[in-house]
Amino acid sequence: MSSARKLLRALVLVGLGIGLTVPATAAQAEPSPSELTEQINKASTELEKVVESYNKLNEQLKQTKAASAALAARMGPLEAQLAEAGAQLGEMASVAYRTGQAGTASALLDGSGPLADRLGMLDQLARDRRQRLEGFTEAERRYTEEKAKLDATVAKQTAQIKELAAGKKKIEADLDKLYKMREAAYGSATSSGTRYTGSIPSISGKAGVAVRFAYNAIGTPYVWAAEGPNGYDCSGLTLAAWRAAGKTLPHNAAMQWDVVAHIDRGSLQAGDLVFYSGLGHVGIYVGGGKVIHAPQAGDSVKLSSVDMMTPYGYGRVR
Structure with missing residues (x-):
């Protein structure tokens, strides 16, 4: 038996004796937290x-x-x-x-x-x-x-x-x-939301009613197809906020886009709606470059930057 074959046999015997394990590099690596967040x-x-x-x-x-x-x-x-x-x-x-x-x-x-x-x-x-x-x-x-x-x-x-x-x-x-x-x-399927305790901007008229409603909804859990009071999805939140102000909106972001007056970024005022993701998401603008929206399952209604995603367009409730 050649010396090379003897060495290979010895390595195999040692491996069997100690319990052969697959090196970490050979197994599929677990995704990192950042990769998981991206997937989520x-x-x-x-x-x-x-x-x-x-x-x-x-x-x-x-x-x-x-x-x-x-x-x-x-x-x-x-x-x-x-x-x-x-x-x-x-x-x-x-x-x-x-x-x-x-x-x-x-x-x-x-x-x-x-x-x-x-x-x-x-x-x-x-x-x-x-x-x-x-x-x-x-x-x-x-x-x-x-x-x-x-x-x-x-x-x-x-x-x-x-x-x-x-x-x-x-x-x-x-x-x-x-x-x-x-x-x-x-470590948890859902995150617990925190109610808003700061000052709410003073805005007159029906837009002010809708904005106050949205601020008071912060921390309420995202619930798909829900329009309150114990949970909201994105269009359910904007619907409920403007319903409190006496206006009727359909429970769907694309259908809301169809019934609002389309405006440009420079005309944006508190109470206007901001649409995202090819009309797949909507939030309510509350001024100061911020929107309140129901983000995603497992999360809660929150205050975010108007540029959290690239806006699709802006609309004013008539």
């Missing part, structure tokens, strides 16, 4: 997009339900009109069946009354029958048309409810992964 931020951004999609679908479902209720309310009177028109048509048919249309001939031939009067009577009867038939046909058309709309709306509503249920499952699964990542990085 990326996962949170993706999750927020899913949450905002869920919120948008929920808003659309509200609109669908409202449309369905309005259509259903119209169906009652239309059904009554159709029934009345049908009854009139049935009565006319019954009379025609019983008389065998003999009344028409006898009115012309029995010689009672002037001929012009008799012809006028027949013309009126014909018009009355035609009007009743047209009335029934129109009532039936309106009823059928509205019923088709209602059926389509109910089908759409059912599909939206199913889609929401699927979206909820995905969010819950993504949250479970995110919380595990946060626990590995920070």
Whole structure:
């Protein structure tokens, strides 16, 4: 046996004797805290997009339900009109069946009354029958048309409810992964928020009401699809702040962008909304280069720089 082979055999025997271990460099290294934070931020951004999609679908479902209720309310009177028109048509048919249309001939031939009067009577009867038939046909058309709309709306509503249920499952699964990542990085899945105890800027009007609400919400936990009072997501917070000021906003950042007046950075005032992440995130500007926002799952409502991310745009609630 060559000396090289003897040395290799000796090394193997020593390794077996002491319990051979894989060098650290050969194993996958654990991510550093900074790497974990980067992964968490990326996962949170993706999750927020899913949450905002869920919120948008929920808003659309509200609109669908409202449309369905309005259509259903119209169906009652239309059904009554159709029934009345049908009854009139049935009565006319019954009379025609019983008389065998003999009344028409006898009115012309029995010689009672002037001929012009008799012809006028027949013309009126014909018009009355035609009007009743047209009335029934129109009532039936309106009823059928509205019923088709209602059926389509109910089908759409059912599909939206199913889609929401699927979206909820995905969010819950993504949250479970995110919380595990946060626990590995920070030792806890969630961070406890601290209420704001500083002075709140004095701002007049409805914007001031919205800003005070936002300051008082600092420290409240992020809760997906929530609009208070015990938790908020990003669009839920801006919705709730402006609801306190008597204004209505949809629960979705992109839909809020659609209903606000778009302004430039130089026009920014306290109470305006600041949009981020391709309309996937929104906060409320409170002045001094700061926004209050509900950042991400596991975190709480906080005061941050308006440039915490690159703003997508700025909007003023009308």
